[in-house]
Structure formats: structure tokens, C-alpha cells
Amino acid sequence: MKIDSVDMYYLAMPEVLDIGDGSQDMVLVRVRAGDWTGWGECEASPLPTIASLVGPMSHSACHPVIDSVLGQKLESIQDIGRISDEVRARSLDVLQTDHALSGIEIALWDLFGKSVEQPVYELLGMWGTGAPVGKTPYASALFGDTAHETFEKARSAMSQGFRAVKFGWGPYGRTTVDADADQVHAAREGLGPDGILLVDAGTVWGDDVAVAESRLPALMEADAVWLEEPFVSGALQSYANLATKSGNVKLAGGEGAHTRFTAEHMIDHGGVGFIQIDTGRIGGIGPAHEVWKYAHARGVQFVNHTFTSHLALSASLQPYAGSSSDWLCEYPVELKPLARNLTSNHIELDSDGTIRPPQAPGLGMDLDLDAVREYLVDVEITVAGKTLYRTPELTQ
């Protein structure tokens, strides 16, 4: 079959707030080939992503992304890799390309999986016909304004059945070492001795190792499993330096990686113990799976990064679905209606408290377009009198 159409949709909640909630809007991608339709989602800012899909060519390494996808043959999973390579080469100098490609690549896997009636994780070829391994989801919460509030949040998450909670942002890292220690100890107290504690510093220390190091004793005492993003993601020397001092508290990072190389550099030169990959940013499922293989061979754990719909969640679980040594996963728990209602089925906690992607063809998610049509944003882009993009009709 050949790729007949590639469409991007910008959907958004009526009001988008200035908070760290990635479920407030989305770039939904529909790809059609022959009798089949696949869906994907870019974890990206919608307008620049649409612009990179259709923006006029600047020169031979600045093609619109759609030019390297439309009309392509799609008869094997190798074709997905080949199309992605062409996009990356022909749109090399359009920085937004990797984010646009991500949703398209995911849709190609979904489409191809449906056409051959296989889940994507089986197409990835390492798990035979076995079921994917259940992952322990962690609930993401903001640190409370006070340590007591954090304690209450931790208790609440445990009472909802979570075994792992990640606290981040809020006041953490912004005041004193003692205040941060109080927060971390309160979290541990609220979780009890068996809860899995993860801490996210949200790049608050830039690249300052000494400031980050001053937080380590409390994290070690509270038995935190990881310290996420102490530094901006490019500060590999700071990561590597802190990693030599953090003992059992492993460093985690990688959500911003938009190529597999960026993620591999964090493993090779940043000393991370957990590599966090968003398939909606890194170029899709193929590159994420490559990073999983790379990490696995080096004793680094792979974890998804997901903060939007269950379509994106299924895509983000596929690259490491069958790996029992990579046992954690991010599970967005407070989705806006747009992200929640995009799919009519959802990836819910199993009776053992773990989650796994659907055992169904492609990504295994059923889209409920009627439920989200009200969030569709009308966009029109005209260049030199020619309309390059107008929001297409949202249909299956």
C-alpha cells in the first residue's frame, strides 16, 4: 500500500492555563494508506508543528515534512524506518521536524499494525507472542506548598492504590536545603516504608552541581529511587559529576530528547540510571525502541515520559512493553477532558496494580472523535496567496 494522506489536527481546551499540564492541547495525526487508518500524537506545540508539516521548502535540507511521507510505499516495518530517515534528511534544518515526525511515525506503526493484525510491541520483534509485562505506574504530584501538604498528598496517592509516587516542582529546590529535606522526609512518611519515592527537580539547579549535591543526603535518607532533571538536559558534565556522588539515588532524565543520539549521550556521558523517553518527541516508536536497546545493554532503565492521552500512553509503552527489567512507567492521572475523552478505551490498572498496552492490533486504542470534536481549533495558514493549511474535517 501507499500513503494516501497525512493530516494534523490542533485540539485544545477552551482555556489553556500557564501550568505544567501537557494535556491541555494536542497535535493529533491521522495517516491513511489503502484501506487503513492510523493515529498518532505529537507531544509538541501545535502551530509550529503544523507549520513544519506544510511550510514551503527553504533549500534541499529544508523540505516540508509532508513531502517525504505522502505517496511512500508502506509494506513492512522497514518502510517506517526508511520514511523516517528520509524525513530527517530532507527536513534536517527545520528544527521542529522531529516533533512533527513523532506523531506521524506513531500513526504509521498503528496503521501497519492494524493492517497485519498485530500489536506494535510484537512488530518490534523481541517478545514473540507473549503478553507484555506489567509496569508499575507512578503517580505524578507537585510538592505541596508545605511539607505537611506533601505528606497528605503522599498518603492520598497510596490510598488510591499507587505503589509509586513522583513529587516535583513546587517549592522544591527554590528555598533552603533544610526546607527541601523536610519536604522529602514528609513524602517518605506519607508513602510509608514500602512506597516508591521519586523526586523531580525540574531543572531547577541549571548546571550547578554543588547546590544539587546539598540535597543528596535527604534523598538518600528517604530512599528516593531517582532524582529527576537536577540540571538542564544538555548539562552532561554536571549530570556525570553528580552521578558519582548520588549513591543509590539514581539520576533520571531525557524527556526533552528529540533524537536517539541525545538520549544515548545522557547514558554515555551523563551517568543517568533511568532514561525517560517521550515517543511523541524523539521521532516516534522506532527511535524510542532503539534507545531502549541501547539503555538495556548498558544497565540503564528505560521509562516512558507521557503527559497526555492514552493514545500517547499506548505509543510510549510499546518500545519497552516486553522488558521485565524496566518495570516503572509514567501514568498521567489528572488528564483534561480532551486528553481523557480522545479514546473510548483506556489503559487501566490491572488487579496486580500494573499497566500494560492493549493486546490488540496497532496501538489498540479506539478513538472517539465525536467526544473531542468540540475541542478542534480552526487554523488557516496562507503563504503568498496560497492556503497551505486549513483544519481538515475530523473523521475516522
Add this chain to the structure above:
Amino acid sequence: MKIDSVDMYYLAMPEVLDIGDGSQDMVLVRVRAGDWTGWGECEASPLPTIASLVGPMSHSACHPVIDSVLGQKLESIQDIGRISDEVRARSLDVLQTDHALSGIEIALWDLFGKSVEQPVYELLGMWGTGAPVGKTPYASALFGDTAHETFEKARSAMSQGFRAVKFGWGPYGRTTVDADADQVHAAREGLGPDGILLVDAGTVWGDDVAVAESRLPALMEADAVWLEEPFVSGALQSYANLATKSGNVKLAGGEGAHTRFTAEHMIDHGGVGFIQIDTGRIGGIGPAHEVWKYAHARGVQFVNHTFTSHLALSASLQPYAGSSSDWLCEYPVELKPLARNLTSNHIELDSDGTIRPPQAPGLGMDLDLDAVREYLVDVEITVAGKTLYRTPELTQ
């Protein structure tokens, strides 16, 4: 003063060809503050760049770039760094941000330099009031289809007064080791024994070290100064591996770097001997200057990457203008009329065959807007019934 306006203009030749010529279109940036106007250029695909300037917020790390610039105080060069930091933080997850920021940051330096009547290179603070050091420009040429054609091209460049020529792309790396050797030897023959020979492989070998290594003997025999981009820019291990084998032929790369970290990783982990930085991509003059310092301290030579107007050329020379140990520069010689005519003054070869940025306030370039107005592209972007962007009037 406060930043009163930030405007982006998309200009393009009537016909943009599918060739590696970056001078066919441009993103021109005008910033106004108080009585002053500054100009910059993004080395970027215009439509996604404009979209990242104005695209609606997705969440707290996905603001439109303009939101972090408009209304800001601009009273010192520290303010330029502070504004850039805010842009990078508040638009962290908009991948296109670094390219949009680059042109804005360059315009801020131009504006501030004019307001205090100092060239940008003096504001960078390392060269006192001395004149910038002349750089030896290299002419960029494509390898000929035949070795004889390459020989003729080399002779022609030398007869035009160039002391250095870079050959790249064309058939190089795409056929046999012997054919590539013939090309390289022909280039050397055309240049004569004293010409400086640079070779650009244009990432043709992906990350395959063995294939690249097979080209080294000819490059060594022909005394090539550098081998540029044997691999895609993320393939640091391949770079590092080849660097141990390439002897006097240094590796060069970095033009794709959109953060200073990416460039620093090529130095730390890729073993490059030359780091090639485009100020129009890396976030502007400040980050490029940081990379120069980083490279200088490690014995790596800094070289600009420039393939468009002399406004961009001036910006790209500022970060290392006063450094005598970094003696080469890229000098675009076959500009399209748009890029050539944007400025009424030009950076020409001095009597000693070198070039240097103008000894004048800011970037020292005078824009001739009347000469390029015919190339202005009308763009209109409407989101949810609101016009977010319409090509502004092109005025000083």
C-alpha cells in the same frame, strides 16, 4: 529602554530550488527599543519559525517566543542573556525556539551596540579597543562530477584570490574509494601546494566509521586541513573513533548545533578539531561566543558557518572576531540577489586576503530594504478566528 516590538519577515527568491543553497530565502528580524532598531537573521525555515514566535501557549513550558521578549528591559548586555534564558525556559518544549531566538538575539546585540556606539565584538569584552583579527575566508564549492572538473574549480578559486577552498557533496563518498581519492588529489593539484584544502562529506556515511576511514589515506596524502561532517552530528562515538585515526586531518562539524551544549559535546566526546557554529541557529551571538571560549580553552578551532546574507556573516564573525588562533572563516561567495542586496555595505576581502567584521556600532551593516522589498512573502496565520500573524510592513 524597553523592547517595544519584535517583527519577523519572510523573504524568498521567486523560485526556491531543491539545492543546498541557504541564500534562497530568509527570516529577517527587526527589534525596536526606544529610539533604536536592531536587525538579525535566523538561519531557519521561515514558516515554522514565525509560528514559534506567535503560536498559542500549550502549557507553561510552551509559550510563544515573543511573550518572553516584548516589554523586557534592555539596558546592558546582561539583559540579552537574561531575556534569552527566559525564552529558552518558557518555550523549552517548542523545538523551533532556538532558531527563532537566534535572529532575535542577534537583533538585540545589533540594537544595543548601536545605542552605546560600540561594535558587538567589543561588547563581548575580550578585545579592548583593538581591531578584529583578519580571517582567511574559504570558498565553498561542490566537487565536480569528474575529478577533472574539480581540478578546474580549484584552479578557478585560486585565480579569484582565495587561499582556501572547501570541496564537498556532489559525488564524494557516494561511489568508490578510488574515485574519491581521484577527486581529492585533483583538488590538491588545482590548488597547488600552498592552497588550503578542506573537504566536506555532508554526513554521507551516517555513522559508519569503516567507510569513512577508507577515505583517510587520500585526504592525508593531499594534506587536507579538515574532513567535515563525515557523520550525522549526533554520532559522537563515530566522530571520536575516526578522530583517533585521522592524523593531521582534523574532523570538523557543528553547524547543526542549536544549543551550546550540543557543540560542547562534539568537542568533549566527538574529538573534532574545528567546531563550526552558525549564530543564526545556536541561539545567537552569546551562545556562539560561549562555544568559542569553550573551544579555545581546549585547543579546538572555532569557525563560523554562514550561507546567507552579510548581516548574518557579520553576526557570525563577532563571537571570535579578536581571536588570532581561530584564523579561518566561511565566506559565502555565490549569494542569491536577496541575500546579497539585503545590505548596502558588504564584508569584502582586505588587501591581505582576509576579512573582518565592520568596525562600526552593532553589527555595522546597513540594510537596503528597498532593494529586497520585492522578495517579501505575504503570510497570514489565523487560529480560532484570530489573526496571529500578518506580514508587517518592511520599514527601518
